[in-house]
Amino acid sequence: MKRLALIALCLAAPLVAQDTTAARTGRGAGRGGGGGWRGPMDSVRARQLYVSKDPKDLRGCEPETCARQIANKHRTDSVYAAKAPGAYEFQKIKYKSRADGLEIPAYVFSPINKGTKKHAALVWVHGGVHGDWDTGLFPFIKEAVQRGYVIVTPDYRGSTGYGDEWLKKIDYGGKEVDDVLSAVDYLKTVPYVDNNKLGVMGWSHGGFITSHILFRNDNPFKAGAAIVPVTNLIFRLSDHGPGYQRDYAAEEGIQGLPFEKNCGPQHDHDCIDEYIKRSPIFHVENLKVPMLVHVATNDCDVYFREDQQMVYTLMALKPNLAETKIYKDPPEGAAGCGHTFSRRVNPKTLERDDSPEQIDSWNRTWAFFERNLKP
Numbered sequence: 001m002k003r004l005a006l007i008a009l010c011l012a013a014p015l016v017a018q019d020t021t022a023a024r025t026g027r028g029a030g031r032g033g034g035g036g037w038r039g040p041m042d043s044v045r046a047r048q049l050y051v052s053k054d055p056k057d058l059r060g061c062e063p064e065t066c067a068r069q070i071a072n073k074h075r076t077d078s079v080y081a082a083k084a085p086g087a088y089e090f091q092k093i094k095y096k097s098r099a100d101g102l103e104i105p106a107y108v109f110s111p112i113n114k115g116t117k118k119h120a121a122l123v124w125v126h127g128g129v130h131g132d133w134d135t136g137l138f139p140f141i142k143e144a145v146q147r148g149y150v151i152v153t154p155d156y157r158g159s160t161g162y163g164d165e166w167l168k169k170i171d172y173g174g175k176e177v178d179d180v181l182s183a184v185d186y187l188k189t190v191p192y193v194d195n196n197k198l199g200v201m202g203w204s205h206g207g208f209i210t211s212h213i214l215f216r217n218d219n220p221f222k223a224g225a226a227i228v229p230v231t232n233l234i235f236r237l238s239d240h241g242p243g244y245q246r247d248y249a250a251e252e253g254i255q256g257l258p259f260e261k262n263c264g265p266q267h268d269h270d271c272i273d274e275y276i277k278r279s280p281i282f283h284v285e286n287l288k289v290p291m292l293v294h295v296a297t298n299d300c301d302v303y304f305r306e307d308q309q310m311v312y313t314l315m316a317l318k319p320n321l322a323e324t325k326i327y328k329d330p331p332e333g334a335a336g337c338g339h340t341f342s343r344r345v346n347p348k349t350l351e352r353d354d355s356p357e358q359i360d361s362w363n364r365t366w367a368f369f370e371r372n373l374k375p
Contacts, residue, residue: 051245051257058250060164072134073161079135079350080107088112088145095186099178102157102169106183107133109141109151110192118194120375121150123183123221125202125209129247130167132159136334136343138350140362147366148375150193152183156209173233173278174253177212184220197373201225201365203343204302207293211280211310214291223372225292225365228302228339231281231310234258234272239303254278284313291322292368294361296338298329323368330357 061069077092084090089110094103111119122144126133133153144151155161156179158170170176180200187193200221202210207229214224230236237245237258249257256263256271263271276282293314295307304326314322333340334347342361344353352358369375 049242051242052250053254053256053260055250055252055255057246058168058170059247060168061160063164066164066167069132069160070163073132076132076134076161079138080109083138083142083350086112087142093186095182097157097175097179098182098185099175102175102179104154104156104179104182105162106152106154106186109145109153111145111148111150114192118192118197119148119150120197120199120369120373121152121187121190121193121195122369123180123187123198123200124151124153125180125200125206126153126155126159127202127204127206128160129172129205130158130160130170131205132161135350136345139345139352143362143366147370149369150187150190152187154180154183156180170248170251171253172248172251173208173212173280174251177209177216180209181213181216181218181220195220197222197375199223199225199369199373201227201369202229203227204339205230208280211291212283214289215280215283215286217286219289221289223290223292223369225294225368226310227294227342227361227365228296228299228307229280229293229310230302231279231306233279234275235306235309236302237275239306281309281313284310284317287314287318287321289321290368290372291318292365293322293324294327294342294364295325296327296330296341298332298338300337301335301339323364325361325364327357327361331355 080090089112091108092105093108094105096102097104124137132155141151156176158167158176160167184198187198188195198221200210200213201224207226208231210224210226211229211231213219213221245257248254253264254271254274258272258275260271263269263274291314293311295304295311297304299307311324311326314324327338327341330338330341332338333344341355342358344355344358345351346353
């Protein structure tokens with residue numbers, strides 16, 4: 001079954017359209033282009049298409065940009081602290097990643113009146129790859145706490161707001177997944193959390209990490225929600241082009257594009273294997289707990305053609321565990337398209353800016369977690 005799904009996805013989204021003459025003659029065929037291009041070289045186009053595999057070329061942030069991101073992070077911390085009285089308990093913590101002991105900063109939101117019974121907890125994963133936990137989901141955090149959940153939101157390696165060195169630690173689909181999963185170790189130390197009632201959720205890249213965790217054998221969560229999730233890095237790097245590829249192909253744990261050989265820091269396996277490992281779509285068969293997935297047809301970041309792969313594969317392989325919905329051209333969010341259709345928040349008041357689709361998506365999400373976690 002896994003092999004059939006892999007073949008279908010690869011046929012649907014080939015990374016490189018090879019020259020048909022080369023394919024017939026054998027010249028230039030195979031991964032990496034074989035003997036390479038032998039005709040005249042367009043130097044401008046070559047520069048536009050060039051993607052380094054050297055970690056020293058990985059994008060970081062310029063001093064002014066880093067300073068602005070750090071200032072924004074302090075502002076986020078201040079906003080959550082200022083709005084906490086009467087709404088939730090708030091703290092900023094650090095915990096160690098299972099991957100290598102790296103200390104991961106995170107926000108924790110808890111109910112004020114805890115009562116005597118233990119609470120269900122949700123690990124929320126921010127999106128944006130080089131993003132961070134900001135105030136964009138503030139009203140939904142407040143709602144979650146009112147519903148009785150304890151919330152942990154990690155700023156895993158590669159997040160913005162912690163300087164250039166932290167940004168360059170990015171490990172797309174690698175150690176960042178362990179960083180988020182390790183929030184569970186922190187929750188085990190919280191006396192008012194019921195560790196038998198844990199959920200995980202995220203949007204976009206957060207949905208990507210959520211999916212990875214749900215498809216792992218060591219998944220400790222009872223349920224998870226992935227909204228407009230990134231699903232297939234082989235497809236995504238091809239779909240978004242060299243500008244996107246340069247941000248990630250040179251990572252220490254990858255060092256190459258999918259069609260190249262000898263990928264990763266040890267250079268002991270093909271890059272395609274590394275990208276398959278880092279793409280949740282190829283691991284759907286491992287799902288063992290309920291999963292909710294919502295996508296939008298007018299998404300201009302994680303295009304619908306990428307999310308179709310996740311929705312349809314879940315429907316085919318895990319119909320009894322997957323709860324999926326496709327929203328047809330929902331009203332645009334802050335990103336200017338359906339990618340943020342369920343994250344519509346007024347940036348000044350930090351109140352929900354609801355559309356019918358946003359209301360429906362959140363009602364379904366809360367009902368999903370209530371059924372499976374019983375907070």
